[in-house]
Amino acid sequence: MLDRRLTYFSELERFIREWDEVCQAVVFQAAPDLENEKSFDLAIPCFQWSKVKKLPPAKISEALAAALELAKDHLGLDAVESLNAYVNIRFRSDILQRELAAREDDPLRASREALAGERIAIDFSSPNIAKPFGFGHLRSTNIGAAICRIYQSLGAEVVRINHLGDWGTQFGKLITAYKHFGNADFVKGDPINNLYALYVKFHEEEQKDPALMDEAREWFVKLEQGNEEARELWTWFRDVSFHEFKKIYDRLGVSFDYVTGESFYNELMEASVSLIESKSLLKESEGAQVVDLESYGMPPCLIRKADGSTLYATRDIATAEYRMKTFEPTKLVYVVGSEQKLHFRQVFKVLELMGYPWGERWVHVDFGLIKSDQGKMSTRKGNIILLEDVLNQAEERALQIIEEKELTKPEERRLTPAEKKEVAKLVGLGAVIFFDLKAKRTKDIIFSWEDILNFEGDTGPYLQYSYVRLGSLLERAKAESIKWSKADWPLLAVEEERDLVRHILNFPAAVEAAAKEFEPSVISHELLELAGSFNRFYMKVPILKGESDQVAGRMHLIEMTRKLLRQGLELFGIQCPDRM
RNA sequence: GUGCCCAUAGCUCAGCUGGAUAGAGCAUCAGAUUUCUAAUCUGAGGGUCGAAGGUUCGAGUCCUUCUGGGCACGCCA
Numbered sequence A: 001m002l003d004r005r006l007t008y009f010s011e012l013e014r015f016i017r018e019w020d021e022v023c024q025a026v027v028f029q030a031a032p033d034l035e036n037e038k039s040f041d042l043a044i045p046c047f048q049w050s051k052v053k054k055l056p057p058a059k060i061s062e063a064l065a066a067a068l069e070l071a072k073d074h075l076g077l078d079a080v081e082s083l084n085a086y087v088n089i090r091f092r093s094d095i096l097q098r099e100l101a102a103r104e105d106d107p108l109r110a111s112r113e114a115l116a117g118e119r120i121a122i123d124f125s126s127p128n129i130a131k132p133f134g135f136g137h138l139r140s141t142n143i144g145a146a147i148c149r150i151y152q153s154l155g156a157e158v159v160r161i162n163h164l165g166d167w168g169t170q171f172g173k174l175i176t177a178y179k180h181f182g183n184a185d186f187v188k189g190d191p192i193n194n195l196y197a198l199y200v201k202f203h204e205e206e207q208k209d210p211a212l213m214d215e216a217r218e219w220f221v222k223l224e225q226g227n228e229e230a231r232e233l234w235t236w237f238r239d240v241s242f243h244e245f246k247k248i249y250d251r252l253g254v255s256f257d258y259v260t261g262e263s264f265y266n267e268l269m270e271a272s273v274s275l276i277e278s279k280s281l282l283k284e285s286e287g288a289q290v291v292d293l294e295s296y297g298m299p300p301c302l303i304r305k306a307d308g309s310t311l312y313a314t315r316d317i318a319t320a321e322y323r324m325k326t327f328e329p330t331k332l333v334y335v336v337g338s339e340q341k342l343h344f345r346q347v348f349k350v351l352e353l354m355g356y357p358w359g360e361r362w363v364h365v366d367f368g369l370i371k372s373d374q375g376k377m378s379t380r381k382g383n384i385i386l387l388e389d390v391l392n393q394a395e396e397r398a399l400q401i402i403e404e405k406e407l408t409k410p411e412e413r414r415l416t417p418a419e420k421k422e423v424a425k426l427v428g429l430g431a432v433i434f435f436d437l438k439a440k441r442t443k444d445i446i447f448s449w450e451d452i453l454n455f456e457g458d459t460g461p462y463l464q465y466s467y468v469r470l471g472s473l474l475e476r477a478k479a480e481s482i483k484w485s486k487a488d489w490p491l492l493a494v495e496e497e498r499d500l501v502r503h504i505l506n507f508p509a510a511v512e513a514a515a516k517e518f519e520p521s522v523i524s525h526e527l528l529e530l531a532g533s534f535n536r537f538y539m540k541v542p543i544l545k546g547e548s549d550q551v552a553g554r555m556h557l558i559e560m561t562r563k564l565l566r567q568g569l570e571l572f573g574i575q576c577p578d579r580m
Numbered sequence B: 001g002u003g004c005c006c007a008u009a010g011c012u013c014a015g016c017u018g019g020a021u022a023g024a025g026c027a028u029c030a031g032a033u034u035u036c037u038a039a040u041c042u043g044a045g046g047g048u049c050g051a052a053g054g055u056u057c058g059a060g061u062c063c064u065u066c067u068g069g070g071c072a073c074g075c076c077a
Helices: A007-019 A047-053 A057-070 A093-102 A136-153 A169-181 A184-189 A191-208 A211-225 A228-252 A262-278 A312-327 A338-353 A387-406 A417-438 A460-479 A495-517 A521-540 A548-570
Strands: A042-045 A077-083 A086-091 A119-123 A157-162 A282-285 A288-291 A301-304 A331-335 A362-365 A370-372
Touching: A007 A042, A007 A057, A007 A093, A047 A057, A057 A077, A057 A086, A086 A093, A093 A495, A119 A136, A119 A312, A136 A157, A136 A228, A136 A331, A136 A362, A136 A370, A136 A387, A136 A417, A136 A495, A169 A191, A169 A211, A169 A228, A184 A191, A184 A228, A191 A211, A191 A228, A211 A228, A228 A387, A228 A417, A262 A282, A262 A301, A262 A312, A301 A312, A301 A338, A312 A331, A312 A338, A338 A362, A387 A417, A417 A460, A417 A521, A460 A521, A460 A548, A495 A521, A495 A548, A521 A548
Parallel strands: A119 A157, A119 A331, A331 A362
Antiparallel strands: A042 A086, A077 A086, A282 A288, A288 A301
């Protein structure tokens, strides 16, 4: 990732444009690792001029290199080289230092105002009441929470909404199952798991006795009409469920501005249906009321069932109207699995036909399924992995590793039992969150205990460990009375050092790209590269040894790297221990 | 059947608006710790980028077709 807004890029670009006015946009790319003593910061492919100039790219490369050579001092270049069809460029150290200095207090400064004025309302997590919080729910929760933090860090205003699935025929099913197979004491014993057991039981029994489904539908009609018994049971199920969810959210460090279930929008639905009707969009079909979307290449959107009750789409339409009016967001985002792509396309289209020409402002941020080895996880079949179990196991594994490492540590670095527990908590959580955010969100994730409990390589703990190493360097420097100030800059004498600086300077561009694509994994990869770059530097160079001005500059670089690593991980809700 | 998504090393994945010899991690093997935390780093092996055409000076990337897999397609959410 290159940040083309860096002033040294833009100055170079301006020069090249003046050099050749035909050129539309200058293409830059990261320089490859050539087997040279000194690496390049940037490469310019010269094919882009070949056609208009009617010259082979290698000739153009030579000419451009010669022109740049003459302007070397002015542009702050250290080396210019023409190699085949490319011009490779290396900037002077002071040019990179100047950029570092501009953001030394805040490595993300360059992008802080990038989304100022935006207000996004984002619907994420949104679990179904009366079902345990499975590992699958982590995706929406994690991706959504990360997007919130990313947008906030770019200056946008964020409205976090947890749209609980607390309405619909599933509650008819639950009430039916409760009446047939359950009782109050059973539910009180272990509310969420036993409600879930009833739900699974319903689906088993329904196979044998289809009449149960009719009964479930009836109960939902009653619930929607305000039947007292149905209401009471529903309220109870809802309360005990949310109590359990709250524990998970606290553990993940996720919070919401609004926790409003689908039921909240119940009363708004009639108005939405009326509006749809007044626009002559509604038509009857097989007893139900639908909006025909055939001319948009989609199947019809069901608004009202034959029995008069509403559907998922109806509620989402009413909900969207409410959010647009209440929050007046510049974007209304839904973090929901990709199996609902068609649903959102339909809902957005109906809203558009209703007179809300929002287009790009509605966003469905979709993501892949979490699959177990046995295939898709299904709450209905009961083969679900609980998030709580995953978090617990990860913490246990972390603790186990910490205990092993303790034995090899010198006395003064050992942790107290309380510290071990705290570190295990952060590391376990870091491992799980990062595992989930590492791959591009649209990829399906295959759940594997082995992968999730591996703390080496491209993992959260690796990043946390790198942070700890950086902190350890600073501590050590302090202990050895090494002094440095903000006036000390890295001299970039070794390639590893320069590479690290490049990663720091390009990081803000990655955060912006992540926001634009609603894709946290862009940041995951940038974090891994940042940490990898630092670790290579660390292994190659004895940072605390050497000339005092060199050490001072490097310590300043270490400080900045540490800060950026922490900021980056915070975007994912991953905290860093000071020692581990 | 129709639509959408996916296919890169044994496994999990990067690959930014098309550009140099397709890169990481895991696993395997070989190394590095009297020196700043080895949850690290270095190296090796491992690839017809699912297949075939096309566009282009240039295709993992764009277009078409095909194959394989996933998801969705009216009274669930």
